[in-house]
Amino acid sequence: MARVPAAERRDDLVNAAIRVIASRGVDGATTRRIAEQANAPLATLHYCFQTKELLFTAVxxxxxxxxxxxxxxxxxxxxxxxxxxxxxxxxxxxxxxxxxxxxxxxxxxxxxxxxxxxxxxxxxxxxxxxxxxxxxxxxxxxxxxxxxxxxxxxxxxxxxxxxxxxxxxxxxxxxxxxxxxxxxxxxxxxxxxxxx
Amino acid sequence: MARVPAAERRDDLVNAAIRVIASRGVDGATTRRIAEQANAPLATLHYCFQTKELLFTAVxxxxxxxxxxxxxxxxxxxxxxxxxxxxxxxxxxxxxxxxxxxxxxxxxxxxxxxxxxxxxxxxxxxxxxxxxxxxxxxxxxxxxxxxxxxxxxxxxxxxxxxxxxxxxxxxxxxxxxxxxxxxxxxxxxxxxxxxx
Amino acid sequence: MARVPAAERRDDLVNAAIRVIASRGVDGATTRRIAEQANAPLATLHYCFQTKELLFTAVxxxxxxxxxxxxxxxxxxxxxxxxxxxxxxxxxxxxxxxxxxxxxxxxxxxxxxxxxxxxxxxxxxxxxxxxxxxxxxxxxxxxxxxxxxxxxxxxxxxxxxxxxxxxxxxxxxxxxxxxxxxxxxxxxxxxxxxxx
Amino acid sequence: MARVPAAERRDDLVNAAIRVIASRGVDGATTRRIAEQANAPLATLHYCFQTKELLFTAVxxxxxxxxxxxxxxxxxxxxxxxxxxxxxxxxxxxxxxxxxxxxxxxxxxxxxxxxxxxxxxxxxxxxxxxxxxxxxxxxxxxxxxxxxxxxxxxxxxxxxxxxxxxxxxxxxxxxxxxxxxxxxxxxxxxxxxxxx
DNA sequence: AATGAATGAGGCTTCATTCAT
DNA sequence: TATGAATGAAGCCTCATTCAT
CATH class of the missing domain: 1.10.357 (Tetracycline Repressor; domain 2)
Incomplete structure (x- = not known):
C-alpha cells in the first residue's frame, strides 16, 4: 500500500467516516471499516487521529x-x-x-x-x-x-x-x-x- | 433470589432498556448494562428475550x-x-x-x-x-x-x-x-x- | 405439557439423545435439544438423569x-x-x-x-x-x-x-x-x- | 512481548489446536484453551485466523x-x-x-x-x-x-x-x-x- | 413428582488501541 | 513517518445446571 502523507490521509479518513456513518450508523462505523473505506491501514487512523473520538469530532x-x-x-x-x-x-x-x-x-x-x-x-x-x-x-x-x-x-x-x-x-x-x-x-x- | 414472574421480568428489562438507550444511546445500550439496570443477571435477559434485537423490538x-x-x-x-x-x-x-x-x-x-x-x-x-x-x-x-x-x-x-x-x-x-x-x-x- | 412418568421419560430421552447425537454430533447434542427432541421439558432431563454425563452413559x-x-x-x-x-x-x-x-x-x-x-x-x-x-x-x-x-x-x-x-x-x-x-x-x- | 512473525504464530496455533483436540476432543477444543496452549492471547488467535472454523480448516x-x-x-x-x-x-x-x-x-x-x-x-x-x-x-x-x-x-x-x-x-x-x-x-x- | 424460571460460567468474536519496527 | 502485528476489554449468546413451586 502506497505511503500517503498524513494531511491527505486525514481528509480521506473524514470522508470515509461520513460514508460509513451514513450507511451503517455511528455504531457500525468501526475504525477498521473507516480505514478500509479510506483505503488506509488501520494504524494510520490512529496515527492521524489519536482517537476515534477525535476523528468523529473532525467529522x-x-x-x-x-x-x-x-x-x-x-x-x-x-x-x-x-x-x-x-x-x-x-x-x-x-x-x-x-x-x-x-x-x-x-x-x-x-x-x-x-x-x-x-x-x-x-x-x-x-x-x-x-x-x-x-x-x-x-x-x-x-x-x-x-x-x-x-x-x-x-x-x-x-x-x-x-x-x-x-x-x-x-x-x-x-x-x-x-x-x-x-x-x-x-x-x-x-x-x-x-x-x- | 425471589421468584419473579416472567412477564414482570420482561417489563423490567424493557424499562431498563429504555433508560439505558436514553442515557447512552442505542450503541451504548449493551446487554450487560441493560441487565444491570434491570437488576437482573445477564443470562436472564436472554432467557426473557432470545436476542438483543428482540428486546429492542419490544422496546x-x-x-x-x-x-x-x-x-x-x-x-x-x-x-x-x-x-x-x-x-x-x-x-x-x-x-x-x-x-x-x-x-x-x-x-x-x-x-x-x-x-x-x-x-x-x-x-x-x-x-x-x-x-x-x-x-x-x-x-x-x-x-x-x-x-x-x-x-x-x-x-x-x-x-x-x-x-x-x-x-x-x-x-x-x-x-x-x-x-x-x-x-x-x-x-x-x-x-x-x-x-x- | 402432559406429565409423563419418569421411567418412560428416561427411555424417551435416551432415544432422543441418540437421534440428536447422530445428527449433530456429541457436541451439538445439548440438553435443550435432547429434551426438545424427546418432547420433554428441559428440567425433566435433569430430573431423570442427574447429569448430562449420566444420560450419555445410559446412551x-x-x-x-x-x-x-x-x-x-x-x-x-x-x-x-x-x-x-x-x-x-x-x-x-x-x-x-x-x-x-x-x-x-x-x-x-x-x-x-x-x-x-x-x-x-x-x-x-x-x-x-x-x-x-x-x-x-x-x-x-x-x-x-x-x-x-x-x-x-x-x-x-x-x-x-x-x-x-x-x-x-x-x-x-x-x-x-x-x-x-x-x-x-x-x-x-x-x-x-x-x-x- | 517479543515480536513473533505471523506465519510462526499461525503454526503455533495449529500445533496447539492439534494438541488440544487430541486431548479434549473437538468440542473441548475451545479458542481459549487453544490460545493458552499456544501461549498466545485469545485475540491473537482471531488475528491469525479470522474464525475458529478457519483455524480448524488449517489444522x-x-x-x-x-x-x-x-x-x-x-x-x-x-x-x-x-x-x-x-x-x-x-x-x-x-x-x-x-x-x-x-x-x-x-x-x-x-x-x-x-x-x-x-x-x-x-x-x-x-x-x-x-x-x-x-x-x-x-x-x-x-x-x-x-x-x-x-x-x-x-x-x-x-x-x-x-x-x-x-x-x-x-x-x-x-x-x-x-x-x-x-x-x-x-x-x-x-x-x-x-x-x- | 415434575417443571417453568432462572443463572454462573464460559463459548466465539470484535472492538479501539498500542507496540515494535 | 507510517504501518503490520498484536492485544485487553468488552460485545452477544448458549450451556448445563439448579431453584422454587
Whole structure:
C-alpha cells in the first residue's frame, strides 16, 4: 500500500467516516471499516487521529461547516421575508439534493455528540443559529425586535428538522419534494401573521 | 433470589432498556448494562428475550403503543381545527412532561430501526399517521378532502418532530415550553390559511 | 405439557439423545435439544438423569447392548470359519441396515467415552470382544489355541471398524454394500491361511 | 512481548489446536484453551485466523498434508505387491510412531469435517485415495485392471482405519505393534488370492 | 413428582488501541 | 513517518445446571 502523507490521509479518513456513518450508523462505523473505506491501514487512523473520538469530532466539524456554507449560500440579501424564506428553502433543497444517508449521518452524529463530555451538539446548533440570526438581522434592519429574529430562526430550524425526520424515515424523494412545498407554505402563513 | 414472574421480568428489562438507550444511546445500550439496570443477571435477559434485537423490538413496540395512546387521549372530539390543534398540543405536552430521555430513546430507536432488515421505523410512522388520520377524518366530516387531512397530519408530525429535536438538544424545559407556544402559533396560522 | 412418568421419560430421552447425537454430533447434542427432541421439558432431563454425563452413559450402554445383540443374533452355531464369517457379515449388514447416522453416533460416543474419567470406551470394546470370543470358542471346540481365537476376534473388529469409517465418510449405501463383499473376501483369505 | 512473525504464530496455533483436540476432543477444543496452549492471547488467535472454523480448516489441511507425505515416503518403487505392502506398513508404523493423540485428533477432525457445510472430510479421503492409486498404478504397470487398484486402495484404508480405532481405544503400543503384524498378514493373504 | 424460571460460567468474536519496527 | 502485528476489554449468546413451586 502506497505511503500517503498524513494531511491527505486525514481528509480521506473524514470522508470515509461520513460514508460509513451514513450507511451503517455511528455504531457500525468501526475504525477498521473507516480505514478500509479510506483505503488506509488501520494504524494510520490512529496515527492521524489519536482517537476515534477525535476523528468523529473532525467529522462533526466538517458537517457543521457545510451547514454554515449552505446557510450563507442561500442568503438572497433581500428583505426579511424573502431572506427567511430563501434560507428555509435552501436548507430543504440541500437535504433533498444530498443523499438521504448524508442527512442520516448528520442526525446520527448529533445524537452521538449529545453524549460526549463537552456537548458539541449544542455548539453546532448555537453556531448555526448565530449564522441564521446575523443573516436575518441584516435583512430586517432596525425595525424588527431581536426576539422576533430569534423566533424566526427557531421556526426555520424546527421546520427543517421536522422535514428531515420524515425524509430520513421514508427516503422517498418525490414525496419529500412535495412536503418541502408544504413546509414552505406553513412558514409563509406564519410569517405573514407574525410580521403583519 | 425471589421468584419473579416472567412477564414482570420482561417489563423490567424493557424499562431498563429504555433508560439505558436514553442515557447512552442505542450503541451504548449493551446487554450487560441493560441487565444491570434491570437488576437482573445477564443470562436472564436472554432467557426473557432470545436476542438483543428482540428486546429492542419490544422496546420499540412499547414506545409505539405509548405514542398511539397519547394521540387518542388528546382527541377532543371537536371540529377539525380544534381537534388538530389539540392533538399537536397533546404531543408537545407529552414530550415536555416525560423525561427528555424518553424522547431521546425514541429517536435513537427510530434510527436503529431504520437499519434493521424489515424497517419497522416506517411501520411506526405509518401506524401513528393512521391514528392521526382517522381522528382528523372523524372531526372533518364529509366536507374535507382526504389530501387535506393527510397534509394536516404531515404538518403535525413535522412540527412535533422538529420541536423534539431542539428539546433533545438543549434539554431546557422552560425554553421548550415557550417554543411549544410558537409551534402551535405556526400551526394555527397555517391551518387558518389552509381551511379558509 | 402432559406429565409423563419418569421411567418412560428416561427411555424417551435416551432415544432422543441418540437421534440428536447422530445428527449433530456429541457436541451439538445439548440438553435443550435432547429434551426438545424427546418432547420433554428441559428440567425433566435433569430430573431423570442427574447429569448430562449420566444420560450419555445410559446412551452408551444402550448402544453397547445393541451391539451385543447383533453379535449374538448372528451366531450361526456352525464351525469356526462359518461362525466367524457370519459374525463379521452380521455386523457389516447391521451397519448397512441402520442409518449411517447411527454408526456415526456410536463412533462419536466412543470418542467421547475415551475422554471420560473411567474410560468406558475400553469397557465396551472388552465386552464386545468377550462376546465374540465366547461365540468363537464354542464354535472352535478344543483344537484351536486361545491366541488364535483372539486374533480372529481382533481381525473381525478391525475389518468392521475400518468398514464403518468409510461408510460414515461417504454415506453411499450401494458403494458400501460392495465394499462389504470385499471385506468378507479379505477375511476369508486370511482365515484360509490362518486355519490351514 | 517479543515480536513473533505471523506465519510462526499461525503454526503455533495449529500445533496447539492439534494438541488440544487430541486431548479434549473437538468440542473441548475451545479458542481459549487453544490460545493458552499456544501461549498466545485469545485475540491473537482471531488475528491469525479470522474464525475458529478457519483455524480448524488449517489444522485439517496440515493433517491431510502429513498423511500424503507418509504415503509418498513409503513408496518403495517395487512391484505391486511390494509397493502395496510397504504403503500399508508405512501408514501403520506412522500411526505407531506418532503420539496416539495425533491419530485421535485426525479422527475427531474427520467427524467434525463431516458436519461442515462443504464436507472436506470426503475431500481428504479422496485426496489420500488418489495418492494411493497413483502409486499403485505406477507399480502395477499395464497388466492390472483399474478396479483392482481401487480395491487394493480400499483394503489398505480399511485395514489402517480399523487398526487405528483399536490403537486409539487401548493406547497400548506393544499390543498395537503386534496387531500391526496381524494386519499385514491379513493384507498379504488377501493380496495373494487377489493377484494369483 | 415434575417443571417453568432462572443463572454462573464460559463459548466465539470484535472492538479501539498500542507496540515494535 | 507510517504501518503490520498484536492485544485487553468488552460485545452477544448458549450451556448445563439448579431453584422454587
Amino acid at each position: 462533526f466539524e466538517r458537517l457543521t461547516e457545510r451547514y454554515r456554507e449552505v446557510l450563507i449560500e442561500n442568503d438572497v440579501h433581500g428583505d426579511l421575508v424573502a431572506t427567511a424564506r430563501a434560507m428555509l428553502r435552501g436548507v430543504l433543497d440541500w437535504y433533498l439534493e444530498s443523499d438521504p444517508e448524508f442527512a442520516s449521518a448528520s442526525f446520527e452524529l448529533i445524537s452521538w455528540a449529545q453524549r460526549q463530555e463537552d456537548h458539541p451538539a449544542v455548539t453546532v446548533y448555537n453556531e448555526a443559529f448565530n449564522v441564521v440570526r446575523s443573516i436575518l438581522a441584516r435583512a430586517a434592519g432596525q425595525d424588527v425586535a431581536p426576539e422576533t429574529i430569534d423566533q424566526i430562526g427557531y421556526v426555520i430550524s424546527t421546520l427543517s428538522d421536522g422535514f428531515v425526520v420524515n425524509w430520513l424515515t421514508y427516503a422517498d424523494r418525490s414525496r419529500a419534494a412535495q412536503q418541502a412545498e408544504t413546509v414552505v407554505d406553513v412558514f409563509d402563513a406564519w410569517l405573514a401573521v407574525k410580521l403583519a | 420499540f413496540e412499547r414506545l409505539t403503543e405509548r405514542y398511539r395512546e397519547v394521540l387518542i387521549e388528546n382527541d377532543v372530539h371537536g371540529d377539525l381545527v380544534a381537534t388538530a390543534r389539540a392533538m399537536l398540543r397533546g404531543v408537545l405536552d407529552w414530550y415536555l412532561e416525560s423525561d427528555p430521555e424518553f424522547a431521546s430513546a425514541s429517536f435513537e430507536l427510530i434510527s436503529w430501526a431504520q437499519r434493521q432488515e424489515d424497517h419497522p421505523a416506517v411501520t411506526v410512522y405509518n401506524e401513528a399517521f393512521n391514528v392521526v388520520r382517522s381522528i382528523l377524518a372523524r372531526a372533518a366530516g364529509q366536507d374535507v378532502a382526504p389530501e387535506t387531512i393527510d397534509q394536516i397530519g404531515y404538518v403535525i408530525s413535522t412540527l412535533s418532530d422538529g420541536f423534539v429535536v431542539n428539546w433533545l438538544t438543549y434539554a431546557d424545559r422552560s425554553r421548550a415550553a415557550q417554543q411549544a407556544e410558537t409551534v402551535v402559533d405556526v400551526f394555527d396560522a397555517w391551518l387558518a390559511v389552509k381551511l379558509a | 452408551f450402554e444402550r448402544l453397547t447392548e445393541r451391539y451385543r445383540e447383533v453379535l449374538i443374533e448372528n451366531d450361526v452355531h456352525g464351525d469356526l470359519v462359518a461362525t466367524a464369517r457370519a459374525m463379521l457379515r452380521g455386523v457389516l449388514d447391521w451397519y448397512l441396515e441402520s442409518d449411517p447416522e447411527f454408526a456415526s453416533a456410536s463412533f462419536e460416543l466412543i470418542s467421547w467415552a475415551q475422554r471420560q474419567e473411567d474410560h468406558p470406551a475400553v469397557t465396551v470394546y472388552n465386552e464386545a470382544f468377550n462376546v465374540v470370543r465366547s461365540i468363537l470358542a464354542r464354535a472352535a471346540g478344543q483344537d484351536v489355541a486361545p491366541e488364535t481365537i483372539d486374533q480372529i476376534g481382533y481381525v473381525i473388529s478391525t475389518l468392521s471398524d475400518g468398514f464403518v469409517v468409510n461408510w460414515l465418510t461417504y454415506a453411499d449405501r450401494s458403494r458400501a454394500a460392495q465394499q462389504a463383499e470385499t471385506v468378507v473376501d479379505v477375511f476369508d483369505a486370511w482365515l484360509a491361511v490362518k486355519l490351514a | 485439517f489441511e496440515r493433517l491431510t498434508e502429513r498423511y500424503r507425505e507418509v504415503l509418498i515416503e513409503n513408496d518403495v518403487h517395487g512391484d505391486l505387491v511390494a509397493t502395496a505392502r510397504a504403503m500399508l506398513r508405512g501408514v501403520l508404523d506412522w500411526y505407531l510412531e506418532s503420539d496416539p493423540e495425533f491419530a485421535s485428533a485426525s479422527f475427531e477432525l474427520i467427524s467434525w469435517a463431516q458436519r461442515q457445510e462443504d464436507h472436506p472430510a470426503v475431500t481428504v479421503y479422496n485426496e489420500a485415495f488418489n495418492v494411493v492409486r497413483s502409486i499403485l498404478a505406477r507399480a502395477a504397470g499395464q497388466d492390472v485392471a483399474p478396479e483392482t487398484i481401487d480395491q487394493i486402495g480400499y483394503v489398505i484404508s480399511t485395514l489402517s482405519d480399523g487398526f487405528v480405532v483399536n490403537w486409539l481405544t487401548y493406547a497400548d503400543r506393544s499390543r498395537a505393534a503386534q496387531q500391526a503384524e496381524t494386519v499385514v498378514d491379513v493384507f498379504d493373504a488377501w493380496l495373494a488370492v487377489k493377484l494369483a
